[in-house]
Amino acid sequence: MAGRELYICVCLAITMTLTSCDPVDQGELHVIHKRQAPGERPSCQTGATVPATRVDTTSRLQAIRSLFPNVPGGAVHAYIVPSTDAHQSEYPADYDLRRGYISGFGGSAGTAVILTNKAALWTDGRYHLEADENLDCNWTLMKQGIPGVPSITDWLVDQLKTTTGARVGASPFLMNARTWKSYSEKFAKSGISMVEVDNDLVDQVWTSGRPAQPNSPINALPMEYAGKSWDSKIGDVRGKMRAKGAAAYIVTSLDETAWLFNLRASDIAYNPFFISYAIVESNRVRLYILNHAAKLTQDPTDEATTSKLYQHLSSAMDGSCTSSSGSCVEVLGYSPIGIKAAVTDIASNSSNNIWVSLLCNQAIYSAIPEAQRIHDKSAIALMKSKKNIVERDGMQASHNRDSVALITFLERLEREVKAGQQWTEVKAAMELKKERLKQDLNRGLSFPTIAGSGSNGAIIHYNPSNATDKQITTSDMFLLDSGGQYLDGTTDVTRTLHFGQPSDYEKECYTRVLMGHIDLALLKWPKGLYGREIDAIARAPLWEAGLRYLHGTGHGIGAYLSVHEGPGRISLSHSLNPSDQALEEHMYFSDEPGYYEDGKFGIRLETIVTIEFAQTAHPFPNSVFLGFKPVTLVPYEPHLIKFDMLGPKQIKWLNDYHKRVEEEIGPKLSAAALQWVKARTMPISYQTTNSATTYTHSVLFMMGAAVVSLMSLR
Known part of the structure; x- marks a missing residue:
């Protein structure tokens, strides 16, 4: 399936998912029309036919701009909205389609940037035609990868060059740490600050018609299909942790929690995942899920399994775990703020090194002191990709x-x-x-x-x-x-x-x-x-x-x-x-x-x-x-x-x-x-x-x- 792959992260240019490998090839772009401001887009000319898939975003942009002056810590002059969720998912749940809501563009990859008087969207060659049809005439279409099209950082530096003390905001939960760092460093050279906005601005304006947060049943995947038990997989992860000198590994990607625990659900359309985080330590395993109390004892909804969630994970019916060896899973309630607090607590012991993957979001990354942080490739991704x-x-x-x-x-x-x-x-x-x-x-x-x-x-x-x-x-x-x-x-x-x-x-x-x-x-x-x-x-x-x-x-x-x-x-x-x-x-x-x-x-x-x-x-x-x-x-x-x-x-x-x-x-x-x-x-x-x-x-x-x-x- 071309493009919806496996893995672009050109961190000096644009925020892209690292879970897809067929996004646009930067080395394989022919020269077509470059960036298109509204006045340059053919469909925005007087008398042009309006595409049937176009979305009017005028009121949405007005609403989010009205929040710029009131951001805690000081007003922001621009706001970045990536495509991803708190787990850097390639295909977030409908609830998390913030960039799609604010821009009207429905493609899986792209980044929206909103200023007080302009808005622009960057997307790759898979979506140039679709974006032109979806975006209304409030938006400049930036055709990522085409020679002459500026990066997000270059464009914002140019747009904000006359603004003293300019501040660019973004949710730290929705951007991976590597991209955040590259943006911050580039902005700092021009006197621009990159600021964390914990209460995402799109969340504040998307108050009508927003899909409910996903909450599907979670089913155990039987061994006849998984081929390896979850506790054996945990043992493999711990082996990698020992080799790295890590006291804890934070599992942030949804496909990794699904694979690690041999669990499947349907929180994400077309992907059998469930909204979750996990923390693996030498003698403790924690899994954070939505509505955990009810799901632990829920009867399985897939005919292939007979185990309830608490039985599959060897935990108590309330999600507690009394084993001191970590041979059961402690199941807790999900919240991005809660997982950040748990990471902070582990890091409070200065001898604890904490391993997070390159896909980790900025919020979790910044909760770990630099001296204790192992920011490296995933401990799970390679194991998962090599099928048993x-x-x-x-x-x-x-x-x-x-x-x-x-x-x-x-x-x-x-x-x-x-x-x-x-x-x-x-x-x-x-x-x-x-x-x-x-x-x-x-x-x-x-x-x-x-x-x-x-x-x-x-x-x-x-x-x-x-x-x-x-x-x-x-x-x-x-x-x-x-x-x-x-x-x-x-x-x-x-x-x-x-x-x-x-x-x-x-x-x-x-x-x-x-x-x-x-x-x-x-x-x-x-x-x-x-x-x-x-x-x-x-x-x-x-x-x-x-x-x-x-x-x-x-x-x-x-x-x-x-x-x-x-x-x-x-x-x-x-x-x-x-x-x-x-x-x-x-x-x-x-x-x-x-x-x-x-x-x-x-x-x-x-x-x-x-x-x-x-x-x-x-x-x-x-x-x-x-x-x-x-x-x-x-x-x-x-x-x-x-x-x-x-x-x-x-x-x-x-x-x-x-x-x-x-x-x-x-x-x-x-x-x-x-x-x-x-x-x-x-x-x-x-x-x-x-x-x-x-x-x-x-x-x-x-x-x-x-x-x-x-x-x-x-």
Whole structure:
């Protein structure tokens, strides 16, 4: 799923989540329109059509500006609103969508900055089109990464240069400490102060229509899906703490608390998380959750488990824990202020060193004296990303069921579109969701389905709505990016289709994306490389023709966790990201190059792959090589492929992949879906002579398509 990844933190420029690895690649941006002040935006010109998704923020801006003079400690002259929550989540709960409320922009990544007389929003290349449509004409759109667009700090320094004693405010709970520090240092050089506003200004003005704070039931994940007990995981964390000399480790990321304690919930849409913090010490474990008293004794709501929360965590019914060895979990009420107080209390003993991850927010970070602070990579993220054998089996099983759902849907969609039945993007998203819900162990979607027909496919993170809904026809490309959550895995797959006669140019673009997709899947590399060191492999066929895409090539993916997972990622943009990790066996990533033309079409091909030890023809001393194995098993679109552009290795990979699809997924399909697959998985014959290269798949594909058409008439 392009962009909603795994991990940008260019701390001198813009606040971005570190839990996604396919945000915009700073090194891969073509020069398009730079920043656009309201007077420069075409849709803000006199007589221009107002986009249906635009949000009027005039009264909201007036309300927040009215609070500037009354901030404790002195008035502020600007206010920064990031996208994240107190846990630096990539996708916060609806309750925490503060930046979305104040700006009207609905994308997952971006930062709003409000001055007394101006407002600007920074977002990356995935969202440039969407932001322009969402933002009303109070806002300047800053297209992050485009040459000439200033960083947040540079822009604010310029805007406030004539203001004596200028102060820039932000909530310390909503910004990670590294970004806070970089902003503060840059502002200080120009005499500007960065000030903590504990009572967030957006919270003060968002008093009407705000969603309730999430409070979903929490269920234990059985060992048959988790593969490792929570107390064993705690033991691993403590081992890392001892190696670091840490008396306590503060768990701040929601995916980490869910994984660590083998618990799942639904506080965050599409992510099985619950709002929480945790503190691990050598002889004590604390878990902070909302409405803890009721949840401890609540009956499980997932049929897969029979344990109540207090039973699963070996605590008393009131959440207390009498064990002196830390073999049970003490469950307490959640509050950001409360966790900060607990951290402060631990730090009151000057011999206690406290470990917080690079994603830790400024409020918790600043509660730890510098001499006692270990600010480093997460103790949990790498362990979580390397799946155990049970998780690996579950990932393949869940992807197989998911492939059945997607193939079943695509066969019906193509058949009915070609028959003239009306299909729209919204209908496609709804019907595909129904297919996934039919599958065993499904627990919903892993993200909102991206179903883009024609020009909507060029919007990288497009979400179909009634306001933007387009018909799916035989005339346009159709990009479908979707995924599901299962008790045994998380899925994410993208296929691009055309149900009519694509142009030669569309076929060339699709083929170049496919070539890069295959080339990355074929790669073998020496263990120790980072994803950024292999990312260009997927881009090379596009670069050869002068084409580019604006997102990362691969993000990690969780096991019934987040659809975007770190700490590894495959993206050119992460050379400055200190949380980045080398690629290791048993990690799972997306392989998803793409190509997009504004107003015309979008192409993306995404297959989840896992890293395995690779066999090589020649051993090299003291070297281990790694490679990818596909996990997603859904065929590609043959009549969008220019077979004469493919090389022998690419053709062999495609034939081998399609053979796996037919053999492993075929037996699970209906007769009609199986014939649809067979028409797309016929082997490609490749013969080279002195005078010509011959490809026979096209004729076979047309014959297979004819068979499917005849069967559909029966």
